[in-house]
Amino acid sequence: MPSRDTDKVLAYLQSHHSQYRRELVEFLQIPSISALSDHKADVHRTAQWLAARLRQAGIPRVQIDETPGHPIVYGEVITDPGNPTILVYGHYDVQPVDPLEQWTNPPFSPAIIDNILYARGSSDDKGQVYMQIIAAEAWLKTHTLPVNLKFLFEGEEEIGSIHLAEYIQMHQQELHADVAVISDTPMFAPGVPAVCYGLRGLATLEIHIDGPHQDLHSGVFGGAVANPAHVMAQLIADMHDDQGRVLIPGFYDHVDALSDEERKNFSSLPFDQEAFQQGTGVPQLYGEIGYSTLERVWSRPTLEVNGMWSGFIGEGRKTSVPHSAHAKISCRLVPHQDPDRVLDHVIRFIHDHCPPYVNVQIERGEGDPGTLTPITHFATQAAVQAIREIYKKDAAFIRMGGSIPVVVTFAQVLKIPTVLLGFALPDENFHAPNEHFHLDNFDKGAETIAMLWPLLKQTYLVQGGHHDNP
Amino acid sequence: MPSRDTDKVLAYLQSHHSQYRRELVEFLQIPSISALSDHKADVHRTAQWLAARLRQAGIPRVQIDETPGHPIVYGEVITDPGNPTILVYGHYDVQPVDPLEQWTNPPFSPAIIDNILYARGSSDDKGQVYMQIIAAEAWLKTHTLPVNLKFLFEGEEEIGSIHLAEYIQMHQQELHADVAVISDTPMFAPGVPAVCYGLRGLATLEIHIDGPHQDLHSGVFGGAVANPAHVMAQLIADMHDDQGRVLIPGFYDHVDALSDEERKNFSSLPFDQEAFQQGTGVPQLYGEIGYSTLERVWSRPTLEVNGMWSGFIGEGRKTSVPHSAHAKISCRLVPHQDPDRVLDHVIRFIHDHCPPYVNVQIERGEGDPGTLTPITHFATQAAVQAIREIYKKDAAFIRMGGSIPVVVTFAQVLKIPTVLLGFALPDENFHAPNEHFHLDNFDKGAETIAMLWPLLKQTYLVQGGHHDNP
Numbered sequence: 001m002p003s004r005d006t007d008k009v010l011a012y013l014q015s016h017h018s019q020y021r022r023e024l025v026e027f028l029q030i031p032s033i034s035a036l037s038d039h040k041a042d043v044h045r046t047a048q049w050l051a052a053r054l055r056q057a058g059i060p061r062v063q064i065d066e067t068p069g070h071p072i073v074y075g076e077v078i079t080d081p082g083n084p085t086i087l088v089y090g091h092y093d094v095q096p097v098d099p100l101e102q103w104t105n106p107p108f109s110p111a112i113i114d115n116i117l118y119a120r121g122s123s124d125d126k127g128q129v130y131m132q133i134i135a136a137e138a139w140l141k142t143h144t145l146p147v148n149l150k151f152l153f154e155g156e157e158e159i160g161s162i163h164l165a166e167y168i169q170m171h172q173q174e175l176h177a178d179v180a181v182i183s184d185t186p187m188f189a190p191g192v193p194a195v196c197y198g199l200r201g202l203a204t205l206e207i208h209i210d211g212p213h214q215d216l217h218s219g220v221f222g223g224a225v226a227n228p229a230h231v232m233a234q235l236i237a238d239m240h241d242d243q244g245r246v247l248i249p250g251f252y253d254h255v256d257a258l259s260d261e262e263r264k265n266f267s268s269l270p271f272d273q274e275a276f277q278q279g280t281g282v283p284q285l286y287g288e289i290g291y292s293t294l295e296r297v298w299s300r301p302t303l304e305v306n307g308m309w310s311g312f313i314g315e316g317r318k319t320s321v322p323h324s325a326h327a328k329i330s331c332r333l334v335p336h337q338d339p340d341r342v343l344d345h346v347i348r349f350i351h352d353h354c355p356p357y358v359n360v361q362i363e364r365g366e367g368d369p370g371t372l373t374p375i376t377h378f379a380t381q382a383a384v385q386a387i388r389e390i391y392k393k394d395a396a397f398i399r400m401g402g403s404i405p406v407v408v409t410f411a412q413v414l415k416i417p418t419v420l421l422g423f424a425l426p427d428e429n430f431h432a433p434n435e436h437f438h439l440d441n442f443d444k445g446a447e448t449i450a451m452l453w454p455l456l457k458q459t460y461l462v463q464g465g466h467h468d469n470p
Numbered sequence: 471m472p473s474r475d476t477d478k479v480l481a482y483l484q485s486h487h488s489q490y491r492r493e494l495v496e497f498l499q500i501p502s503i504s505a506l507s508d509h510k511a512d513v514h515r516t517a518q519w520l521a522a523r524l525r526q527a528g529i530p531r532v533q534i535d536e537t538p539g540h541p542i543v544y545g546e547v548i549t550d551p552g553n554p555t556i557l558v559y560g561h562y563d564v565q566p567v568d569p570l571e572q573w574t575n576p577p578f579s580p581a582i583i584d585n586i587l588y589a590r591g592s593s594d595d596k597g598q599v600y601m602q603i604i605a606a607e608a609w610l611k612t613h614t615l616p617v618n619l620k621f622l623f624e625g626e627e628e629i630g631s632i633h634l635a636e637y638i639q640m641h642q643q644e645l646h647a648d649v650a651v652i653s654d655t656p657m658f659a660p661g662v663p664a665v666c667y668g669l670r671g672l673a674t675l676e677i678h679i680d681g682p683h684q685d686l687h688s689g690v691f692g693g694a695v696a697n698p699a700h701v702m703a704q705l706i707a708d709m710h711d712d713q714g715r716v717l718i719p720g721f722y723d724h725v726d727a728l729s730d731e732e733r734k735n736f737s738s739l740p741f742d743q744e745a746f747q748q749g750t751g752v753p754q755l756y757g758e759i760g761y762s763t764l765e766r767v768w769s770r771p772t773l774e775v776n777g778m779w780s781g782f783i784g785e786g787r788k789t790s791v792p793h794s795a796h797a798k799i800s801c802r803l804v805p806h807q808d809p810d811r812v813l814d815h816v817i818r819f820i821h822d823h824c825p826p827y828v829n830v831q832i833e834r835g836e837g838d839p840g841t842l843t844p845i846t847h848f849a850t851q852a853a854v855q856a857i858r859e860i861y862k863k864d865a866a867f868i869r870m871g872g873s874i875p876v877v878v879t880f881a882q883v884l885k886i887p888t889v890l891l892g893f894a895l896p897d898e899n900f901h902a903p904n905e906h907f908h909l910d911n912f913d914k915g916a917e918t919i920a921m922l923w924p925l926l927k928q929t930y931l932v933q934g935g936h937h938d939n940p
Contacts (some may be wrong), residue, residue, distance in 0.1 A: 200689055204787055213751030218774050219670055219872025222802050223714065223766035224746075226756040229775035229797075230714075233706035240700060242825075244693065276694075281683030281793075286696040286827040296693035304688050304791055305699035307781035312798060314777075317674050317835065319800045321774055323751075327699075328782060330789045332692050355712075357756040365787065402689025 005143050009450050012138040024130050025110045028119040034070055034093035034159045043155050046092050047071045057133050058140035067163035070155030078148045084460040085148040087177035090129035091157030094121035095431045102433035115439045122437035123424035128183035135449035146457040165409045179379040180410045185422030188396045195383045196420035198372040198399035201333035203342050204365030208326050211358045215320040226357035229310035232325035238353055243289045246303045250345035254336040258299050265397045266294045298399035302332045339367025368408045373417035378459035383421050386451040390444050475613050479920050482608040494600050495580045498589040504563035504629045513625050516562050517541045527603050528610035537633035540625030548618045554930040555618040557647035560599035561627030564591035565901045572903035585909045592907035593894035598653035605919035616927040635879050649849040650880045655892030658866045665853045666890035668842040668869035671803035673812050674835030678796050681828045685790040696827035699780035702795035708823055713759045716773045720815035724806040728769050735867045736764045768869035772802045809837025838878045843887035848929035853891050856921040860914050
């Protein structure tokens with residue numbers, strides 16, 4: 001629905017092109033490395049820059065909220081209580097830059113080459129945060145913004161969002177919204193803009209198997225006592241079939257079958273299976289029978305050993321029976337699996353399968369559920385339409401195999417779904433040397449977001465206003 | 471067959487009781503710690519003491535043979551080419567003494583309390599070496615020694631006998647003998663003198679399983695690539711049944727069934743199964759069905775994981791698919807199993823069982839066969855009779871689950887069997903603080919050895935002289 005309003009908004013963005021390039025470079029020049037205490041002042045300076053920029057955009061309420069760590073920048077513009085309210089999340093902190101010698105251009109001296117901007121934070125996530133600001137600005141300077149916006153920009157994402165969940169908990173009322181929008185993810189591939197509507201969850205535990213009091217001489221005792229390494233191996237082997245399907249009773253409870261539509265969506269994506277395999281270096285791909293690679297990583301739960309150790313692991317040999325064996329395990333969960341129940345099932349399985357010749361101890365870890373925002377959700381639909389307007393093509397509906405903790409916090413504390421609408425590309429070196437951002441996606445991304453707000457208001461109203469929360 | 475000759479020999483030993491106590495203390499006062507370079511001169515001084523003592527005993531040929539490490543002391547007395555020749559092996563070096571503060575009495579200031587001698591090296595092995603010398607001396611000072619003796623005392627046993635095999639290789643002619651006798655092992659239990667006639671061998675290898683080029687994000691890739699830790703676990707699990715029987719085809723080739731006589735011997739031993747279990751700390755013993763604990767550790771081959779590692783093993787969690795998994799494996803072998811063939815079988819099994827989703831590399835290790843000196847061997851029979859004469863009871867026929875590399879070298883290079891005739895007790899703290907030696911076993915041990923030589927000549931002649939070599 002291009003209209004005269006949105007034409008003016010898009011024209012505003014285009015006419016400020018040079019200014020936006022300059023400002024983005026300025027934003028990226030501040031080394032907001034949250035992990036390094038030497039950069040604490042830089043992180044704070046970045047928060048101040050951001051707050052000032054939000055005010056300059058016309059956001060009436062802007063504040064820097066201190067935390068025991070780095071500050072959170074909050075901005076709010078309420079245009080009409082009847083409008084949908086969107087919580088926009090992003091982060092202004094960046095990863096450390098080492099190994100520095102692998103950067104072609106210094107990480108905090110942004111350089112534009114062939115319309116690609118090279119700088120730490122360019123794609124993850126300062127570039128995308130800045131897109132959100134200018135998209136709002138373009139509305140605020142030309143028309144009335146068709147939605148209410150709440151901006152939540154944190155400075156600790158790269159160090160595990162240490163103080164974010166507590167902040168959200170404490171500001172539930174203030175952060176109340178209909179939906180969250182996050183631009184901190186990649187598109188599916190170059191030229192394939194995507195809306196991500198599902199994430200996997202996580203549940204972790206550690207297994208400790210204890211046999212003898214201490215390592216035993218394998219000559220004197222070997223054959224007469226159970227070897228904890230063997231017990232652990234058997235236990236782990238028992239957890240899967242030959243194709244990686246988990247054999248733990250109850251593990252797949254509440255795992256939704258993929259709809260025909262989803263499978264069709266997944267299979268229509270330009271996924272290069274061979275490149276995926278070669279990128280990992282494995283001699284052959286592998287996984288649950290009956291599922292494609294994308295289905296396996298996006299829509300199926302897994303149980304993985306992340307670490308395993310027992311006995312003597314130094315150089316040379318030590319012919320002993322180890323006194324213990326250990327494994328760190330994590331499960332990737334799909335929406336509707338309850339992490340607590342999954343852990344219960346896994347723990348029961350371990351106890352049921354552990355023989356009486358050893359003692360087993362289980363360290364129960366944390367769990368986060370998977371999240372899913374229905375494709376039919378008004379915000380998802382609006383995002384798809386916005387992408388179609390700007391990119392002139394259908395958005396890919398994708399899911400992701402990883403977890404984004406803030407999405408879980410939004411779902412659990414604020415009771416709102418999240419739409420992930422990111423404009424980075426998968427190979428733009430997030431967390432690595434020579435991080436970069438394709439500026440055509442920066443431009444189109446800002447336009448898509450500007451286009452999103454009126455469309456979102458429309459779909460919101462069509463669907464009858466406030467509803468559809470998870 | 472006590473005779474007037476042996477009566478005089480035993481009387482000689484008894485009449486020199488005080489001198490022998492004094493000299494043994496002197497021998498133990500020299501801190502011959504082979505592992506510590508600070509003690510290199512002490513080790514050398516001990517070799518000189520030993521050589522002098524051999525000469526004093528009346529051994530005509532005594533020499534200190536230097537090696538790139540610590541010297542070997544060699545002594546030889548040839549009484550008659552028609553007599554059996556016995557190679558007596560022992561070691562004069564000792565283990566380090568730390569933690570020193572746990573010693574009640576300083577390790578190199580020997581103390582006798584309740585007829586127990588406390589000192590480093592008292593039972594392992596200086597005390598037993600000295601027994602061999604005085605048993606020979608008692609003959610040489612009273613009669614003609616009824617056998618030819620070759621003494622081979624090394625100074626590097628506690629650091630892996632680094633130069634011994636090469637020395638034996640280079641001195642094959644010189645060391646030629648009918649049988650070897652070693653006093654460096656314990657009796658079965660207090661009051662249960664034993665002849666050990668079998669040792670297990672060893673074969674080792676390492677398995678390396680490689681999957682992706684590097685650890686992969688378990689969200690992005692989990693479910694679509696095989697996890698090397700899972701593959702390793704399955705591989706190790708496949709190697710055994712539930713009771714620890716090895717499932718690798720060919721593994722049990724040439725493993726002799728225990729004879730009824732051996733089983734009877736084993737079961738007649740005063741073995742305290744509960745103490746064995748409690749000593750290890752395992753909640754329950756375990757092993758191949760159809761075998762007792764002693765049968766399992768003495769007469770059955772095993773395959774043990776000595777070490778296993780994969781992925782992230784530090785504190786906390788790292789939700790990744792490990793790029794590799796590793797295991798160190800050793801097999802304890804019984805006599806007649808060929809270590810090379812066993813390794814071939816294990817390696818073939820690994821290749822057959824490793825799925826195409828990963829790469830496997832095997833590092834083939836070393837192998838030593840198990841050794842067995844038949845109970846009917848003239849030296850074994852002589853040892854049993856000698857024990858009966860002195861201890862007034864039947865010797866226990868025992869085997870041991872560990873390996874003694876020099877026994878393998880004797881078998882492979884010199885082609886001679888070994889009789890293990892030790893007089894220490896299993897709990898005399900070898901390698902630990904407060905090592906000690908019960909002097910009644912020292913006295914009876916020296917007498918048993920003195921009694922052994924004429925008996926051995928007799929059984930040798932009865933069995934028709936030189937034969938029976940492995």
